[in-house]
Amino acid sequence: MQKRSAIVCVDDDEMILISLKQELIAHFNGRYRYESALNAEEALDLIDELVADKIYIILVITDWLMPGMNGDEFLMKVHEKYPEIQTLVITGYADILAVSKARQRINLSGVITKPWNSDELIQKIETVIGS
Amino acid sequence: MAQKAKNRFFIKRNGLAQKLSVMVFLIGILIYIPSIIFGAVTNLKRINTELTDYKRGVEMRVQNAFEPAIWNYDIESLRKLITLELNNENLKSIRVSTEKLSLIWLTSEKGLVVDETVAPEGKYIEKKVVPVFRMDEKERVIAYATIWYDNFPVREQYFKQLIYDFLIVGAILFAISAAVTISSYIRLVRPLEVIRNSIIEAGKSASAGKKKLGKASFARAFAEIKDMATDMEDMFEGIEEANRKIRENEAQFRAFFNQAGVGVVQVVAQSGDLVLANQRYCEIVGYSVEELKNMTYADITHKDDVKEQRKLTEKLICGELEKYRLEKRYTHKNGRLVWADVTVTRLWETGESPTYILTIIQDITDRKMAEEKIIKLNNELEEKVAERTWDLENANHELEAAIEDLKSAQAQLINTEKMAVLGRLVAGIAHELNTPLGIINSAGGTIERILRKELDNVIEFCCRAHDDEYRTYLSLVHNSAEQQDNAYKRILRRTYYKAVEEKGIRTDEEIIEKLVDIGYKGEKDEFIELVSNPKNFTAIQAAYSIAILHKSVGMIRVSTEKASQVILALKTYSHKDTNKTPVSYDVIKDIETVLTLYHNQMKYGIEIIREYENVPNVICFPDKLHQIWVNIINNALHAMNYKGTLKIRISNDNERVKVSISNNGPPIPEDIIDKIFEPFFTTKMLGEGTGLGLDIVKRLVEEIEGDINVETNQDETTFNVWLKT
Numbered sequence: 001m002q003k004r005s006a007i008v009c010v011d012d013d014e015m016i017l018i019s020l021k022q023e024l025i026a027h028f029n030g031r032y033r034y035e036s037a038l039n040a041e042e043a044l045d046l047i048d049e050l051v052a053d054k055i056y057i058i059l060v061i062t063d064w065l066m067p068g069m070n071g072d073e074f075l076m077k078v079h080e081k082y083p084e085i086q087t088l089v090i091t092g093y094a095d096i097l098a099v100s101k102a103r104q105r106i107n108l109s110g111v112i113t114k115p116w117n118s119d120e121l122i123q124k125i126e127t128v129i130g131s
Numbered sequence: 132m133a134q135k136a137k138n139r140f141f142i143k144r145n146g147l148a149q150k151l152s153v154m155v156f157l158i159g160i161l162i163y164i165p166s167i168i169f170g171a172v173t174n175l176k177r178i179n180t181e182l183t184d185y186k187r188g189v190e191m192r193v194q195n196a197f198e199p200a201i202w203n204y205d206i207e208s209l210r211k212l213i214t215l216e217l218n219n220e221n222l223k224s225i226r227v228s229t230e231k232l233s234l235i236w237l238t239s240e241k242g243l244v245v246d247e248t249v250a251p252e253g254k255y256i257e258k259k260v261v262p263v264f265r266m267d268e269k270e271r272v273i274a275y276a277t278i279w280y281d282n283f284p285v286r287e288q289y290f291k292q293l294i295y296d297f298l299i300v301g302a303i304l305f306a307i308s309a310a311v312t313i314s315s316y317i318r319l320v321r322p323l324e325v326i327r328n329s330i331i332e333a334g335k336s337a338s339a340g341k342k343k344l345g346k347a348s349f350a351r352a353f354a355e356i357k358d359m360a361t362d363m364e365d366m367f368e369g370i371e372e373a374n375r376k377i378r379e380n381e382a383q384f385r386a387f388f389n390q391a392g393v394g395v396v397q398v399v400a401q402s403g404d405l406v407l408a409n410q411r412y413c414e415i416v417g418y419s420v421e422e423l424k425n426m427t428y429a430d431i432t433h434k435d436d437v438k439e440q441r442k443l444t445e446k447l448i449c450g451e452l453e454k455y456r457l458e459k460r461y462t463h464k465n466g467r468l469v470w471a472d473v474t475v476t477r478l479w480e481t482g483e484s485p486t487y488i489l490t491i492i493q494d495i496t497d498r499k500m501a502e503e504k505i506i507k508l509n510n511e512l513e514e515k516v517a518e519r520t521w522d523l524e525n526a527n528h529e530l531e532a533a534i535e536d537l538k539s540a541q542a543q544l545i546n547t548e549k550m551a552v553l554g555r556l557v558a559g560i561a562h563e564l565n566t567p568l569g570i571i572n573s574a575g576g577t578i579e580r581i582l583r584k585e586l587d588n589v590i591e592f593c594c595r596a597h598d599d600e601y602r603t604y605l606s607l608v609h610n611s612a613e614q615q616d617n618a619y620k621r622i623l624r625r626t627y628y629k630a631v632e633e634k635g636i637r638t639d640e641e642i643i644e645k646l647v648d649i650g651y652k653g654e655k656d657e658f659i660e661l662v663s664n665p666k667n668f669t670a671i672q673a674a675y676s677i678a679i680l681h682k683s684v685g686m687i688r689v690s691t692e693k694a695s696q697v698i699l700a701l702k703t704y705s706h707k708d709t710n711k712t713p714v715s716y717d718v719i720k721d722i723e724t725v726l727t728l729y730h731n732q733m734k735y736g737i738e739i740i741r742e743y744e745n746v747p748n749v750i751c752f753p754d755k756l757h758q759i760w761v762n763i764i765n766n767a768l769h770a771m772n773y774k775g776t777l778k779i780r781i782s783n784d785n786e787r788v789k790v791s792i793s794n795n796g797p798p799i800p801e802d803i804i805d806k807i808f809e810p811f812f813t814t815k816m817l818g819e820g821t822g823l824g825l826d827i828v829k830r831l832v833e834e835i836e837g838d839i840n841v842e843t844n845q846d847e848t849t850f851n852v853w854l855k856t
Binding site: 013014015016017018019020021022023026030033034035036037038042046049065066067070113114115116118 | 566570573576577617644679682686690734735736
């Protein structure tokens with residue numbers, strides 16, 4: 001039986017995705033599906049697909065600076081289409097200001113800085129998904 | 132008075148008119164008499180010639196025409212011929228005779244021809260004997276013709292002409308003379324009647340009581356008186372004119388002397404006594420004319436100037452000088468000092484004994500005072516200038532100090548700019564480092580977790596595993612080395628889930644996830660076979676753990692490499708070059724270092740085009756070279772808003788290396804293009820830039836004797852830097 005809820009990770013760096021997934025697996029074990037995409041376009045397709053499969057997306061974790069569609073544009077679109085989806089941004093320190101500015105507009109639940117601290121990461125995710 | 136002047140005028144004119152008319156008459160005579168004489172002489176000559184011609188004609192005719200008649204003794208023919216000749220008034224008588232007898236003798240007597248026997252006589256009768264020759268025989272005289280000419284009619288004609296000429300000329304001259312006289316009378320003499328009458332009256336009254344003068348004697352006297360009066364009038368007039376001129380001159384001189392703007396004084400040359408001073412002189416020295424008459428020039432001259440003037444005056448007296456000029460001081464009557472410009476001229480000619488000296492003085496006290504004032508002001512001014520100069524020097528020192536401060540401030544600013552660039556870089560580099568660090572950290576955590584929780588399971592599996600299980604494990608681990616596309620994985624995962632559902636196999640979802648994760652991509656049937664056997668699960672678990680371990684280690688290695696690259700770039704950038712002399716350096720390597728540092732800022736929106744030729748090393752200060760590229764690239768990125776194409780061309784250009792960095796952002800506006808290299812010029816928002824970037828770049832380029840320029844157009848903006856090799 002497929003798991004009905006998923007966490008989607010978006011980053012242009014595959015290693016980040018792998019690391020992130022490992023962190024999630026380590027903490028939430030098999031509780032969620034962990035889906036990943038290398039850019040915003042792929043992520044939007046993925047989300048649409050998952051929604052079509054009636055899989056409930058509880059969280060989107062995304063990088064801020066990405067080639068093509070940027071983090072804020074991507075999150076804006078997600079927010080417009082699926083306002084119930086919670087979002088988190090993982091970003092380098094340099095972009096924090098830009099993220100904070102856009103936070104209200106894109107209904108951002110939280111910001112995680114790179115490099116992340118595992119405990120902090122998990123704590124933030126748990127806060128957002130309210131487990 | 133006016134009347135008198137008028138009369139005098141007319142008298143004078145009358146005398147002149149008379150002379151004029153006489154002159155006209157005389158000149159007329161002088162011209163006409165010679166002309167008459169000349170005319171008469173010419174006339175006489177002409178008449179004589181005519182007469183001679185006539186006589187020769189008569190003789191020719193006598194010789195030729197009379198010959199046949201004489202030869203034939205044809206007296207009747209001769210008579211006719213002679214009668215014909217005697218018609219001329221100049222011929223008196225002709226006699227033709229042979230040697231023996233007289234043939235015929237005819238005379239013209241009051242227009243009639245008569246036979247004659249007596250030779251005519253008279254003052255004007257001229258006798259001529261003409262021989263008549265036989266035809267063609269010049270030697271044979273057949274007869275003699277005696278001709279008496281009468282010259283009287285010609286003479287008479289001549290004198291008549293002369294008299295006639297005289298009469299005409301006389302009449303003409305008389306007419307002219309009369310005309311002049313009448314004209315004189317009408318225009319000149321008539322007005323003089325007034326005077327004549329008055330003189331007559333005067334004469335009458337003068338001789339009253341005395342014997343009356345006869346009318347004739349009075350007329351004589353009148354003429355004399357008239358002449359005398361004329362002469363006297365002329366004389367009086369001359370004297371009066373001279374007097375008037377003298378009076379005028381004197382008045383003019385007096386006015387000039389007294390009202391002259393300059394002081395004039397006449398001084399006795401030897402004694403120096405003042406003889407006559409004008410008003411202005413008195414004003415200048417303060418003494419009256421009378422007071423001055425008892426003084427010498429030395430009395431009123433300032434004592435310090437007496438000696439000099441005395442010396443000059445002596446030279447004047449002994450003739451060394453004709454005049455001199457000096458500026459001296461007078462002592463005014465009230466004791467005041469008066470400055471004067473003095474011109475002294477002697478009044479005697481060279482060779483004469485000294486008489487008087489004329490001294491002309493001009494009050495120049497005001498000018499002297501002004502001069503003194505100017506000198507005083509000048510001195511004050513000099514003092515002030517000195518003071519100001521001192522102030523300026525002080526200010527200059529202060530300014531120099533300020534410039535020193537500014538220089539250090541500038542150095543500080545340049546440093547600040549470098550730090551600002553560094554700061555921006557650091558932000559990028561932080562990300563550049565944080566990413567690999569985060570991955571390393573995360574991978575480390577993963578490895579730790581696997582080692583702690585899963586390694587035992589893996590070892591246990593390896594120990595217990597059957598061959599086929601172990602083979603499965605090995606093939607899974609082997610597959611995991613291959614990198615797979617994320618999207619492909621997703622499709623694969625969906626396929627596998629579908630297959631499991633279709634087959635109704637009860638399997639752990641985690642197993643499928645893990646298989647996909649480690650890169651398993653077996654066919655549906657193979658996959659079903661694999662997952663339908665629960666025994667394989669441990670092999671899959673173990674393979675997953677090892678694959679993740681591998682992956683994590685690989686990630687750590689890659690990340691470490693990346694991080695060390697960044698650190699190397701940073702180290703190169705921040706390397707403090709202590710060299711004072713430029714060194715040979717690889718410009719391509721340098722630019723690549725900078726590009727590494729900017730990798731993070733450029734990787735999402737910037738396409739980098741590199742066109743590098745093989746170029747030699749450039750001569751530069753390597754640490755400063757980075758700053759050039761960092762600034763230009765930083766500006767380029769900013770201009771493109773971090774989206775666009777950054778083209779870097781490195782080429783050989785005329786034994787130099789040309790580095791062209793182009794961006795396809797908007798062009799630099801024309802109005803600021805000249806200012807972009809100026810310090811503190813920035814288009815960035817407050818706080819974003821110091822405005823020193825390009826100024827520093829320019830300095831750095833110039834420091835290593837390079838050149839920089841900028842080209843901008845709609846398509847791209849290019850900074851060209853030429854560097855020495």
